[in-house]
Amino acid sequence: MPEDTEITARRDTVGTWTVSNAFGAELRIGAPGEEGAFSPGELLQAALAACSVLSADVQLAHHLGADYEATATVEGVDDEEEGRVAELRATISPDMSALDPAEQEKLITRAERVIERLCAIKRSLNHGVEATAEVRLS
Secondary structure, three states: OOOOOOOOEEEEEEEEEEEEEOOEEEEEEEEEOOOOOHHHHHHHHHHHHHHHHHHHHHHHHHHHHHOOOEEEEEEEEEEOOOOEEEEEEEEEEOOOOOOOOOHHHHHHHHHHHHHHHHHHHHHHHHHHOOOOOOOOOO
16 A cells, blocks of 8 residues: 555535545545435445555466456454444455365465455454544635
């Protein structure tokens, strides 16, 4: 993850904002269930999915070919009593049907190892990121 990253959120309507980065990418955010928008919890899930798949991609492509197919999902478990996400479970499912079972197990181990080493989002979540939010005069 680049150091000192910054994104900007711009208010669009009641309950919806557009988030952008310095590279021109944008996405719409809003309250859970808002049409055409990602909720904050979904963004957290997406961050873990993105970091995990990007961390493992080179390892998987090396063994499965540059055009390998895969999907990734992240299940979020809420702790409603404390009003927080209690657990995130990321699963990457690459097509490994061309490999024998022993090769599949080796690749799974290697991919999980590289995710542990490279995925800054996963490591940050597991070590308790300190987060602040403040309101300032413009």
